[in-house]
Amino acid sequence: MEPDYIAARKLGLREMKQAALEKRSPYPAVLDHIIEGEGKLAEINIGLLEIPLNMIDGTRTEGRTSAFAANFMPVLKPDTEFARKWSDLYDSQTKEGIRDPIKAYEYMTRFYVEEGNKRVSVSRFVGASAIHANVIRVMPKKADTKEYRVYREFLEYFNVNRMYDVVFSEEGSYRKFAACLGQTMDKPWPAEVREDIKAAYAVFEQVYHHEGEKRRMTLPDGDAFLTYLNFYPIQSLINEPRTILENRIDRLWKEFLVDANEDGITLVETPDEIRSEKTAFDTLRGILQTKPHYSRENPLHMAFIYPKTADNSGWIYGHELGRNYVESHFGGLVKTEKYENCSTDEEVRKAVDAAVANHAEMVFTISPTQMDETLRSAIHYPDTKFLNCSINLSHNAVRTYYGRMHEAKFLMGAIAASVASNHKIGYVADYPIYGIVAGINAFAIGAGMIDPKAKIHLKWSTDKDINWRKDFEDEGVYVVSGPDFIRPAQASREYGIYQRDLDGNVINLAAPVWNWGTYYELIARNVLEGTWDAAGQAAEDRSTNYWWGMSAGVIDVILSEKLPYYSKKLVDTFRSGIVSGRISPFMGELHSQSGLIRPDTSRGLSNEEIITMSWLNDNVIGSLPKKEALNEEANAAVDVSGVSGVGTDGGNSSAAALAAAGHEDTTRME
Template identity: 25%
Template structure:
């Protein structure tokens, strides 16, 4: 009797132990994405979706991905993230700054799900953050802009007045001024990440002020289309925007999220995922510089690539003193560089920019 009970218990235990791994292996890891724009925006969301596609290519049927596009920041974001959580996703990437609070709120309700928030700073045990040093790419674009402007007026289309965008404005201006001390910067705010009509209007307003080089921190190709009409030049934002080569798009900042997504999903599969914050740039391959076309003179291309190479090697930091704030007070002394903490909270323009930051 005892022997029969022992054998029955042992058989049941063995069956349970061997069955569990088989279930885990048969079920793909579910990976969800929340996008602020449409996947066809040609910029920010397009690049994140390329990263999602790279995941599918890398892991095949070991994973299953899904996404919700064109999600407004705010209450709608919390509903969309919750929808992905309830659908059984094991890890969810929320890919816009304005999704930060919604991500934290949903993560509290689903402690067994892992969340990754792009460009934010709030973390939790099951929430990691990831960002890119876009300001490094802006230094390269600013160098080209300073050389290429004939009116000495360059323009910048901002999305929202947050540190990430202010970093880009300052970096572009600093490096344009380094090669052309006569440069002035005009700034127009779209108050949107993706709104082709608003972006086109912003570009038109800048061109009306005599701007002949346009930089942007918005996601559509509308500013390039306006630049093309006016004979101005511009740059690809987030993606290459190659349809506008060789001009008005003379170069681009390309966000390459694929390696990060592959690394983090692999960590989930391996059971090694941890909450952390990452901020990579040119050196890490997360910020790439697109082809500098023949519309740019060779000497200007060489100067821009020299800036890129010096940043990549760690020899140069785009925010290196002496630099003053717009009100004339000292920010960085000779040779001093800005800390990551300072940059993550940046809320002022550098000296020479006369615009006001909206509050």
């Protein structure tokens, strides 16, 4: 069938021209060239498998690569012996299919053919998606690179699910994938799960690429597939109509763009960053005449969704004070409502539905454990503004807000060291999530600056097996940085910085303050003044994180009258330095428990380094907890925003629950 060879050759020649324009090789890649200089690499016989044709990048040896373009379409002239054999194979394929497997080497999840180049070429030309292959794996050399770490995770995944159809490019993705499907990484996956993956992924690729023809598509297929599974169970791709799937992927497109952007978080450090954009945005808004109009008759409606109640959670009590403040502060321009005891996805979903039905324009969820359903709701209600109280979670549809609490902890460390005569200071932390470790280290550095002999005894209140009060007593620790909040229904004086005297009495010295009223006032003003969509906050491939501190008035430290005069003066000096930007706990030389982090330089740590730090300062006695040691509530928070080193599963707990239950709640997802 010479016409078919000519048609295939045209595709090959077109690919070669495109390669020349893009200044890349026009021929298939050669594995021998890729691993040249690596020395002898181990090879493992994987056996007979079906492999995706789009994962075949080239050939094992240079051989006859010049007979093919990079897309494996033939390029030799039609009057050659090669063309005749290719056409004969094509005829055989159309009648009987490709019966003999190829031989291919797998290196870093890509394939290189040693036997069967023409079979690959013909299969691609006829539109096949996969081919049988005897696979030999070439093991890469160990390297401290992201690519190597991701590949090691793939090997762990391959041990429980022997298939190549879906691969990911980000660390932690294979465990997230397992969680989405209700599977683990230590037991073989059932055959029916593999069948579902193949069927669902084939549908997803078709719809994803169809939608990608209309816009920018930068996220690899596997990564985009995992993003989809964060929102919808895998069965939805098999059972739902194509129109519904297209609508869903259209709604998710900005999330795909954020996931593809390695620098996908816009960190707004002060409200002034918004105000600085206001003038230019006002000009544009004046042209477009889009300034919102709010009045007492048409107030801005804000809904707050709490996982517990203000009576049994000091954290929620603070947010409730903030909610009441923002409503009273604007004199009727802002209306608020609250929904309590919304800790599960279903409870959050019902609260969001009720709030939107009640015309709420903004919805606040105040725990990272509520983020999964907050994100799903934001995709479902694109005209409603959603915010979650957390940091460093990258989603375009949900903005996050949190405080620079490490600034207050720095001051509190200095206070504690000024009164701890035996150099021992206790520190009680709750969850090992983003931002918390920075608070521990800032406290330790502040203490060390006042007393170089100070040692910080770290305990985790969510550790199931410890009694931190007894531990401090046994260790001779009398000055303690306890929980940041008190529960109104269970009042205690063991919060903030306190000291126990010889009779066991608690003497309160200082406490951190979250001024949530001020925070919510500033966010509400952002909407009332029409700057919510100001440049830098509304880019479609970025997420927006508000991360405000002392300079914005949302974080502070209150001091007891019992604190010595000199300690108060010290705090005032440090506070003014932080507000002005002259002082930061993470400027200059830094040491962790394992050695030097940064030499003495003027440049401090970046915001990302502060938020995501997973090391402990050298004067801290203690460690990050193991995930299995934490209670259920802490584990839920760690799954969503745990720091590196705690052993997270990467979230998706609700998706896993849906998958394990074998059903999908689709009552409002269309």
